[in-house]
Amino acid sequence: MNIIVCMKQVIDLEQIRIKPNTREPVTKGLPLLFGDFEKCALEEAVRIQEKHGGKVTALAVGSPKLKDTIKEALAIGADEAIILTDPMFNDSDAMGSARVIAKAIHKIGEYDLILLGDSSADEYSGEIPPRIAELLDLPQVGFARELEILEGNDQGTNTKTIRAVRDLEDALEVVELDLPAVVGVTSELNTPRLAPLSAILKAGRKPLNEWGPEDIGITADEVGANASVVEVLSNLAPVQDRKEIIYEDVEEGVAEVVKALLQEGVLTQ
Amino acid sequence: MNGIVVYSELEETALGLLTKGRELASELNKPLSVALLGEQAGDRAENTFGYGATQAFIADSPALTPFQASTYAAALKQIMTHAEADIILIGSTRRGRELAPRLAQKLSAGCVTDAISLSVEDNRLIVERRALGGNTVSAKVITSQQQVVAVMPKLYDAEPMTGGAGEVIPVSLELQGPTTKVLERRPKEVGIGNLEEADVLVCIGRGLNDKGDLSLIQPLVDSVGGMLGCTRPISHEYHWLTEDQMVGLSGKESSPNLYLAIGISGQIQHTVGVMNAKVIVAINNDKNAPIFKIADYGIVGDLYQVVPKLTEKLQSEFGQ
Numbered sequence: 250m251n252i253i254v255c256m257k258q259v260i261d262l263e264q265i266r267i268k269p270n271t272r273e274p275v276t277k278g279l280p281l282l283f284g285d286f287e288k289c290a291l292e293e294a295v296r297i298q299e300k301h302g303g304k305v306t307a308l309a310v311g312s313p314k315l316k317d318t319i320k321e322a323l324a325i326g327a328d329e330a331i332i333l334t335d336p337m338f339n340d341s342d343a344m345g346s347a348r349v350i351a352k353a354i355h356k357i358g359e360y361d362l363i364l365l366g367d368s369s370a371d372e373y374s375g376e377i378p379p380r381i382a383e384l385l386d387l388p389q390v391g392f393a394r395e396l397e398i399l400e401g402n403d404q405g406t407n408t409k410t411i412r413a414v415r416d417l418e419d420a421l422e423v424v425e426l427d428l429p430a431v432v433g434v435t436s437e438l439n440t441p442r443l444a445p446l447s448a449i450l451k452a453g454r455k456p457l458n459e460w461g462p463e464d465i466g467i468t469a470d471e472v473g474a475n476a477s478v479v480e481v482l483s484n485l486a487p488v489q490d491r492k493e494i495i496y497e498d499v500e501e502g503v504a505e506v507v508k509a510l511l512q513e514g515v516l517t518q
Numbered sequence: 519m520n521g522i523v524v525y526s527e528l529e530e531t532a533l534g535l536l537t538k539g540r541e542l543a544s545e546l547n548k549p550l551s552v553a554l555l556g557e558q559a560g561d562r563a564e565n566t567f568g569y570g571a572t573q574a575f576i577a578d579s580p581a582l583t584p585f586q587a588s589t590y591a592a593a594l595k596q597i598m599t600h601a602e603a604d605i606i607l608i609g610s611t612r613r614g615r616e617l618a619p620r621l622a623q624k625l626s627a628g629c630v631t632d633a634i635s636l637s638v639e640d641n642r643l644i645v646e647r648r649a650l651g652g653n654t655v656s657a658k659v660i661t662s663q664q665q666v667v668a669v670m671p672k673l674y675d676a677e678p679m680t681g682g683a684g685e686v687i688p689v690s691l692e693l694q695g696p697t698t699k700v701l702e703r704r705p706k707e708v709g710i711g712n713l714e715e716a717d718v719l720v721c722i723g724r725g726l727n728d729k730g731d732l733s734l735i736q737p738l739v740d741s742v743g744g745m746l747g748c749t750r751p752i753s754h755e756y757h758w759l760t761e762d763q764m765v766g767l768s769g770k771e772s773s774p775n776l777y778l779a780i781g782i783s784g785q786i787q788h789t790v791g792v793m794n795a796k797v798i799v800a801i802n803n804d805k806n807a808p809i810f811k812i813a814d815y816g817i818v819g820d821l822y823q824v825v826p827k828l829t830e831k832l833q834s835e836f837g838q
């Protein structure tokens with residue numbers, strides 16, 4: 250089983266500050282991490298590999314900081330990582346990013362399964378998995394919260410299928426599809442391991458490949474700001490005008506809060 | 519290419535999108551139609567005319583069962599061609615979120631999922647969605663020839679119009695059969711339902727130590743006639759409450775008069791679901807918890823102390 254896990258480095262969303270006068274987010278210089286959904290995808294890949302053998306490749310498109318960020322993926326258990334950090338890829342929209350990822354996957358060539366987060370922690374768009382499935386002409390399943398690999402034998406040839414539990418609003422749907430396939434996962438899938446220190450040290454010795462546009466055969470008319478078909482007009486935090494009256498004494502707090510709620514008229518009986 | 523098509527597997531959502539679509543269609547000067555797929559497509563067509571569709575494209579095929587994103591995307595692409603449509607509005611349900619980007623990629627088009635507002639400015643469709651995990655709202659315009667927009671499923675109420683007539687157009691689709699097998703469908707347990715409409719919403723988070731301690735919370739919820747919701751770990755990891763009680767980016771959104779957060783840190787993915795509450799009250803034993811930054815009133819303290827006192831006080835105020 251060769252598994253490719255697509256990982257996106259995102260800024261630490263907890264640390265975003267909002268400029269009070271303009272409502273603009275300040276994102277510069279914040280630490281970069283992988284989202285929870287992606288970490289679960291990687292954990293699952295490693296578990297599948299432990300059971301079925303094969304190789305786990307982490308694949309990420311983003312800023313040159315990936316050289317550091319990706320080490321976490323190698324420490325958790327990816328055998329190899331491929332990062333794509335060329336400036337040509339900057340400011341891509343989802344279609345541009347999907348093209349880069351799909352072309353990199355195509356270059357990797359041998360794979361049985363592509364695992365992604367169902368949605369990224371920052372964008373939460375869920376666009377990348379279906380788009381790469383379309384580009385690679387593969388079946389997809391999203392919102393997967395349980396996975397199982399089934400290896401069989403059909404008249405002498407090995408068959409591989411995946412059984413996934415798809416999390417819908419009102420039901421869980423158990424689906425089965427032939428591999429290769431694209432699967433987007435949620436954080437219910439597993440609890441990702443924390444990489445032990447020894448693994449973090451060893452991560453530096455695992456293969457880390459950097460691919461540029463010519464390696465995957467992509468040109469500036471397919472990716473980056475010029476190729477983007479989604480224009481962002483504005484990106485501002487909604488106005489929040491909260492009183493922030495905080496009581497550190499419990500007795501006083503309870504009395505004052507109840508009084509305030511009655512005054513605000515938000516409790517009706 | 520000039521036309522708006524609406525599609526959702528949920529009838530109510532499709533009718534809501536048509537309701538909004540009427541307004542957009544008139545501002546953009548485009549015809550409005552609906553795509554209906556599957557067995558009873560024909561039966562549902564007539565009703566959509568009362569909500570603004572002037573054409574209903576209906577199609578059925580054995581390939582449409584069970585749902586597979588690639589098949590549905592192929593079907594909608596063909597319908598968009600028949601309808602000569604450049605905009606498609608899809609309900610951003612879980613199915614819709616799997617389907618919309620796949621359709622967009624088939625069309626080499628831009629896409630926005632989870633839209634929270636649609637409007638027209640300078641003859642362009644402006645779509646808003648959340649960004650940076652919910653910290654911000656971004657306004658976007660799709661500039662490709664075709665546009666795929668997946669809209670939050672309950673954003674627009676379905677409102678019938680007076681009059682309204684249209685034409686039913688059967689479409690024969692060329693589809694490959696699905697390769698995904700659905701082995702089983704397990705309905706989810708239903709909790710208390712419509713948190714979206716709560717007047718008072720009380721949510722619990724990981725500050726609660728044990729499922730049994732819900733017995734401490736419920737009297738508080740009852741004392742204010744509220745509904746009980748939670749953060750993602752409570753429903754999805756611990757299963758102490760049902761999944762439809764989860765509030766936030768990947769759960770429910772609600773605009774209650776009062777939102778009371780108990781033992782919740784206030785991470786953006788949760789709080790984005792209650793940003794529009796009129797008054798926010800937080801109880802947390804960590805005075806640096808981010809929840810206090812978005813609260814109107816906060817009590818720093820152990821919930822196991824604060825909640826019984828607060829309950830008692832509220833019960834005495836309301837004479838219960």
Ligand SMILES: Cc1cc2nc3c(=O)[nH]c(=O)nc-3n(C[C@H](O)[C@H](O)[C@H](O)COP(=O)(O)OP(=O)(O)OC[C@H]3O[C@@H](n4cnc5c(N)ncnc54)[C@H](O)[C@@H]3O)c2cc1C
Nearest residue numbers: 723724725749750766767768769781782783788803804821
């Ligand atoms: C893509 C994505 C989507 C997500 N969508 C959602 C979503 O829709 N909804 C959601 O809720 N989460 C969502 N999450 C998860 C979210 O990021 C947080 O992990 C989650 O909201 C944290 O829940 P919590 O506040 O209950 O737990 P914690 O962050 O662990 O906070 C617990 C709080 O309880 C306090 N506490 C502990 N003991 C006590 C006590 N005795 N008395 C008082 N206070 C106490 C602590 O000080 C702490 O602040 C999402 C995450 C991702 C990556």
Ligand SMILES: Nc1ncnc2c1ncn2[C@@H]1O[C@H](COP(=O)(O)O)[C@@H](O)[C@H]1O
Nearest residue numbers: 255256310365366368369374375376377
């Ligand atoms: N730049 C990227 N590099 C690698 N994987 C990505 C990238 N962007 C998105 N993904 C993957 O696609 C998933 C869904 O992201 P999104 O479509 O942005 O919600 C993420 O959880 C990642 O697994």
